[in-house]
Amino acid sequence: MSVTIDITGLPEDRLLFAPSPLAELNAMLHALAEPAHHPALHGWVTSTAAAIPAELSERLLEADFLWRSSRADFLVPGLPGATLTEELDAVDRIEDELFVAGALITTCGSSRFARPTASPLTDPAANERARDLALARGPRQAAFADRLLADPPAVRALVRRMLEDCASVFFADAWQRVLPALAADARRKADLLARRGLAEAVGDLSPSVSLDQGADGRRRIVIDKLQDSTTSGTAAGGVTFIPTVFGRPHLLAVHARGWRPVLQYPVAEADGSDPVSLALVQQRLEALAHPVRLRLVRTIARGPHTTGELADAWQLSAPEVSRHLAVLRKAGLLHTERRGRYMLYQLDLAGSARLGSDFLEALLR
Template sequence: MSVAIDITGLPEERLLFAPSPLAELNAMLHALAEPTHHPALHGWVASTTTAIPPELAERLLEADFLWRSSRADFLVPALPGATLAEELDAVDRIDDELYVASALITTCGSSRLNRKTASPLTDPVANERARELSLARGPRQAAFADRLLADPPAVRALVRRMLEDCQSAFFADAWQRVLPGLAADARHKADLLVRRGLADAVGAISPSVTLDESGGRRRIVIDKLQDSTTSGTASGGVTFIPSAFGRPHLLAVHAPGWRPVLQYPVAEAGLPEPVSLTLVQQRLEALAHPIRLRLARTIARGPHTTGELAASWQLSAPEVSRHLAVLRKAGLLITERRGRYMLYQLDLSSSARLGSDFLEAMLR
């Protein structure tokens, strides 16, 4: 499963790497709303939550569905600006229908509210459907959707003021601290694109991002638990935005009417590389078999030969070998040769990471 961005025929100069203050504020607001997604940020979340004025905290709570479980596309600029004000000015130039569709995707949990369907601002059926979906998400979401549908300019102004208040409350200091690293990362990726090509540039973003050039097409493929496609060629390019607050998310904007954007976490020393969804599934399936689970229990305690495992569990040696081959293919075994014997031991570090790898893959 993946998000695929078709870039067939797209000149590489249309691929942009740049930091974005609005996208980073979006990532910070998500971390504040869902701190369990970001255990490494617990200290920052705690101190920032304490420092935010109560009145602003209340307004952020009222609108947090714009960034809590999914993100409003207008909060991830396709053409990043130098300042938050510059990017908010660009948001102000978006027409009401596109703005409302983006906001209602997060409020209503429905990707069907976009330019391919009738506008809820003008179509009574779409309007009623938007209100129905938002009501199912709770009274705050329903109230927000009602206000947005009734008076888009007023809600847009309210959201802008709230984001501007975040600037003085906490964002300006955090942005000043992380901007040099984000700018350096963007320059590094852009330099890789020029010197070594797109495959190396997207590979440096994350092992979860690859370039597929099969079948006469060219696609950027993002390893996510989704099945979505979009076109960077038709939209005039693709934008890549580094984030210091985004891990573990790879945020892909791919809705109709928007230039594709990928906001990716910058690499951090000491953190393991992301594991693919395929490998996570392979490891879960390998350990789901009752015999392999028993073998894993034994070799978790120390190295064993095939013969020892067969005797311990009253299995044939070929049967044990077949199960060990599955565990090895899933990257869960450490092997060591001692003379004419091969010893097998469970890779405890890979096994211990399985839970966090699973969650990271779900949240990616």
């Protein structure tokens, strides 16, 4: 599963690497709304939430579905500006229909509003459907959708004032701290594109992003995500890549029709750890789903064992154990070490821990 951006025939000078104040503010608001997604930001979230005035906090709560689960596309600019004010001015120039579609993606939980057959601002059936979907998401979403559909300019003005208030309360200081790292990362990616080509630059974004140059002559940027979506950077006139500090671990892709494709990617962490692909996660889960392999893993989690020791411990044949160990090893869950004529198998504790602390604790219990 993936998000695919077709860039066939797109000149490389149409690929833009740049930091965005609005996109980083969007990431911060998401972290405040969903702190469990961002354990590394616990200190910042706690101190920032405590410093936000109650009145602003209430307004953020009313609008948090613009960034809580899905993100409104207009909060991730396709053409980043130098300042938050510049980017908010660009949002003000978006036509009402496109703004409403972007907001309804988050309010109604339906990406189909990114590709409407009719505008809910002018079509009664689309309007009713938007309200029904919003109502299913709860009274706050329903109230927001009602206000947005009844008076888009008023809601747009309220959203802008709220974001400007965030800038004065917490965003401006945080932005100044992270901007040097974001700008440096964007320059590095642009330099890689110029010196070593698109595949190198795209690969440096994240191990979850790659360039597919198909036998049919088409070129596609493929983003490893648990969804299936396609869009065209060629038709949109370009693709934008925005580095983020506060957005980690999310790899946010704007791929709706009518918007320039954007990928907001986390800058590399100091410890150099890379995300694991969805394919490898699925392979590990499938390897551990077999009851025999789970028993073997539980045994070698306590220390290195040979094939013969594992066979004796679980009353299995050595060839059967070898076959199961091969599956676990291929999934990257085992280390091997040779001692004389013996091959010892040991669990990769760091890799297993990334599947979840509950899993690792159950093994070691």
